[in-house]
Amino acid sequence: MPQSRKTEHDTESSDDGAEGQRWAVLVAGSKEYENYRHQAEICHAYQILRKGGLKDENIIVFMFDDIALNPKNPKRGVIINRPGGEDVYQGVPKDYTGEAVNVENFLNVILGNKSGVTGGSGKVVKSVTASNAKDSSYGIYCGDTYPPSPPEYNGLCLGDEFSVSWLEDSELHDMRKETLKQQYQVVKRRTRSSHVCRFGSEELLKDYLVSYIGTNPENKNFSLASLTASQISNLSWSIHIQNAPVRSPERQEAQKNLLDEMNHRKQIDQNIIEILRVSLNQTNVLDLLTSTRTTGQSLVDDWDCFKTLVKSFKNQCGAKMEYGMKYAGALQIFAIWESM
Template sequence: MDYYIVGILLFITLFSPFTKSEPTKLDRPSNETELIHGNSKPNCKAAEPTKGKQWAVLIAGSTDYENYRHQADICHAYQILKKGGLKDENIIVFMYDDIAFNVENPRPGVIINQPGGDDVYEGVPKDYTQSAATAANVFAVLLGNKTAVQGGSGKVLDSGPDDHIFIYYADHGATGIIGMTDGLIYAKDLIDVLKKKHEAKAYKTMVIYIEACEAGSMFQGLLPNNWDIYATTAANAEENSFGTYCPDDYPSAPLEYDTCLGDTYSVAWLEDSEMHDLRSETLEKQYKRIRRRVFTQDLDFNSHVTQYGDMKLSKEFLFTYMGTNPDNDNYTSMANSKPSGFSSASQYDAELLHFWYKFHRAPEGSTRKLEAQKELHGKISHRMHVDHSMKEMGKLILGSENSTMMLLKTVRPLDQPVVDDWDCYKMLVKTYEEHCGSLLRYGLKYTRALANMCNAGITMEQMAAASARACAKIKP
């Protein structure tokens, strides 16, 4: 396949009406004016020294160089917490660790999270890497269960009733799902772990930040407001989240990089935390700043940072969870201002963007050009396979060409979880993959259709029959 055919396939994949969902009606908070313009009244009160220990669990769920940004986000978070005074013994890091010394990294041993930024990789603890960076280990660590941990450093969240916990996750997500290197974490399973932690009185307060598409679906209708847990997410339960500092963005990744350096929500909170005295900035104030910076008027590149859980905790100071860098004691808003918005690429397209630039920038006629072309074609072919198989499957089950798209647009009320029967949901995902191959990252965009099939009473047997027929016609 020559250059032009690859280009045509890329255009079809990114802009076909079937693969691009229509914008949905979004709920807006009642305090819209404050969210857009900010609170002009300065917060002069400073945080008191915290009682108990400060703990942090940092999780990058992805692998491979095209997902550079997730490990960059996590490493950057570590540097902020370390400068804030948290101890390495209380910071637990999950990352596959295949980026810093990746053959595609133009600066071996260095990871940056912004154009011209400092190395954020140096000194990061390698607690759970490679085969130890698993969903099961995440749950074991959160529960403080040392005997359940397989591999890694063995560090767990050995917290007590006076301790404060900060959890930050960055990777791909979907409807009630976030990814790990070995599979998926379902919202119901995460909530069950948090419930056990709460019932064990193993913390005083907990804050969770999640960077992922549809991240709000991990908490919507599931996280109670009386567990002393406050969470914010990169997007609500139905939106994409976005990569930033990508090639040809403004600001752009340096020319030698063919991948995005960060994610909009993550970069927003990380850069905000670097600039401010966290003894006088509340979680609520940071939430509003992040929301303003991430929000755009472009519905195709827009997400609403959203908050869940115990809203009383939003009045607490960031210092309680992140410490604070003494260098920020003399913060002034004018001197430390950051750009008001981002150029961005959806999490799904950021992956393809890497392969496109890798192909486009390779020397004509080179082996590297040919290999990049094969990689790009493979990614596009997989997307086309998933698109067609999901469309065909919806037609077989529900009898309409547009069934799958209708299911993707069906959104549940804000007080309800995205699915009622989580076992059904898991089984439908598994059944599809058994017959049609792995969804991989791109295919996760269709999981809302599977969740809504469960909500509509579709059985595993119906799914298996439809998947087998749909994928018998389409070669993976």
């Protein structure tokens, strides 16, 4: 049976103002520990919505709930959605768990909310997907990505690339100042392993995210405190941030550009490791990146091959490759491997 705090709420809208008109239905459609990342993302989304001002009675959660207390979980009773991340499981309501996570209950909730909130009338809809009809979506914070999941998770993926992209963006920014279109563009840039798609009404793209997911008051004066000093000092956008007036549009734009650049660099790190893993059929790719040739050996055995790889890497990975070229050593590995 559903373990639900909602009774008539599933078919009635609240009368407590704007917050009462925002509803969220969070669904993790998988079970078993190997699919840890799906329930981790649902729990993370719940935390963002609560900090954004949505009330528990307006957030409906579907999750099998077999992860937090699973014997395989190295942190019993805790779920994280990124390496070193905080517990996102704490406080998550148990509306529909176990076998109650099914199509029938999901449709009843969706149809009930539509009837209660819109009175059965037509409603403009906007949806975004992690991939197109032919793609798969891919995990992030896994054992073979960068950064990897902690060793005690034995290579388990803590999140999905697409979902983590919008969750982390929402967690950082003041949602009163970011539109649906702006977040879509950020998420699409960061999601490199699949083709992010959007469907439905284009008129909603100008809406600010606060209308849908609220905004954390702590993000009112968004800062880059979460980034290390060395990370900021190595980026030209930090100069623009320091020179722009506090709370000015110029400063906000510079902060957003800096975050995009950080995401871009993070994606390059992840792509290089994935290329090594797949191309060389190696699992210890982090060790490969730090390995060196024996003293007295030339840098590579086939310079033509090496130069071709560098050129291809620059052409295929875009113009902003100054940071990416720190992985010239990884290209050495390919050149050496090809000559063997």
